[in-house]
Amino acid sequence: IQQAQEQIQTLRELLIQYGHEYYVLDNPSVPDSEYDQKLQELRKLEEEFPELITADSPTQRVGAEPLDAFQKVQHNVPMLSLGNAFNEQDLRDFARRASQGTDKPLSYVCELKIDGLAISLTYENGRFVRGATRGDGTTGEDITSNLRTIRSIPLSIKEKETIEVRGEAFMPHKSFLALNKNRDENGEEPFANPRNAAAGSLRQLDPKIAAKRNLDIFLYGVGEWEAGNLQSHSERLKYLKELGFKTNPEWKKCSSIEEVIEYVEYWATERPNLSYEIDGIVIKVDSLEQQEELGFTAKNPRWAIAYKFPAEEVVTK
Numbered sequence: 127i128q129q130a131q132e133q134i135q136t137l138r139e140l141l142i143q144y145g146h147e148y149y150v151l152d153n154p155s156v157p158d159s160e161y162d163q164k165l166q167e168l169r170k171l172e173e174e175f176p177e178l179i180t181a182d183s184p185t186q187r188v189g190a191e192p193l194d195a196f197q198k199v200q201h202n203v204p205m206l207s208l209g210n211a212f213n214e215q216d217l218r219d220f221a222r223r224a225s226q227g228t229d230k231p232l233s234y235v236c237e238l239k240i241d242g243l244a245i246s247l248t249y250e251n252g253r254f255v256r257g258a259t260r261g262d263g264t265t266g267e268d269i270t271s272n273l274r275t276i277r278s279i280p281l282s283i284k285e286k287e288t289i290e291v292r293g294e295a296f297m298p299h300k301s302f303l304a305l306n307k308n309r310d311e312n313g314e315e316p317f318a319n320p321r322n323a324a325a326g327s328l329r330q331l332d333p334k335i336a337a338k339r340n341l342d343i344f345l346y347g348v349g350e351w352e353a354g355n356l357q358s359h360s361e362r363l364k365y366l367k368e369l370g371f372k373t374n375p376e377w378k379k380c381s382s383i384e385e386v387i388e389y390v391e392y393w394a395t396e397r398p399n400l401s402y403e404i405d406g407i408v409i410k411v412d413s414l415e416q417q418e419e420l421g422f423t424a425k426n427p428r429w430a431i432a433y434k435f436p437a438e439e440v441v442t443k
């Protein structure tokens with residue numbers, strides 16, 4: 127059994143590394159056949175020694191039993207909704223208001239606004255223990271078993287303090303078109319757009335259905351993190367990547383609103399070349415101290431804004 131224990135440990139670590147390269151870095155170091163063969167080996171060993179199975183084993187992604195219902199989850203740090211900007215003047219107004227709320231110079235971080243659904247992931251002792259929807263910002267739904275099926279979500283991380291991270295779950299274009307083709311062939315109603323398809327997939331009570339929908343996620347923020355001591359949003363993005371999370375590579379630190387406007391204009395034309403849907407650009411004040419200083423209006427943070435692209439009709443066939 128000691129020998130089996132070592133074999134299982136080695137296989138598990140290897141498969142977690144291969145999975146990270148394939149699903150998070152999009153840069154596999156081995157062919158799929160090698161991954162599948164190693165995974166089969168691990169399954170067989172775990173079948174022989176079930177007491178050696180751990181929650182973060184790659185074989186434990188798709189839970190067995192469907193749920194009867196989703197439990198409710200309280201977000202101790204509310205998941206905010208962002209105010210909107212629709213043109214350059216709105217962006218300039220946002221920057222002016224922000225600069226009036228602090229006496230130090232401002233820098234911003236621009237991020238693609240992924241058109242999916244906002245998600246919270248909690249890790250305790252380095253293990254993924256709970257995943258939830260945003261809900262109304264204070265109360266969401268526990269969809270842990272569905273989120274475990276998203277291959278780019280690590281089931282364990284090196285941060286041992288409790289940390290809650292946030293991001294956007296989404297359905298890539300390729301998965302969306304394949305899903306609607308499949309639904310069409312089965313005489314089912316196609317999904318209107320990738321966001322609805324992602325939301326519909328994560329609302330399934332049976333994780334086996336979510337597991338087949340090829341969903342993905344980009345992490346972009348931190349909620350609860352007692353031990354957190356980073357000073358800026360950009361440092362957080364780097365730390366999320368270091369922890370093994372999938373972060374969107376297109377984020378950019380901007381030191382002026384002119385730079386922000388350039389970034390927005392660039393992606394307004396580049397957008398159709400992305401492999402996933404975005405509905406705008408999110409602009410955040412980079413310094414966490416200045417975010418604190420700026421605080422919130424009744425509804426939205428003063429330190430962030432969502433620039434919305436004009437709606438485009440999405441190809442559904």
Ligand SMILES: NC(=O)n1nc(-c2ccco2)nc1N
Pocket residue numbers: 206207208237238239240241242294346347408430
């Ligand atoms: N949807 C999306 O990509 N978002 N959403 C935020 C956000 C929402 C509230 C605070 O930050 N950030 C990004 N990149």
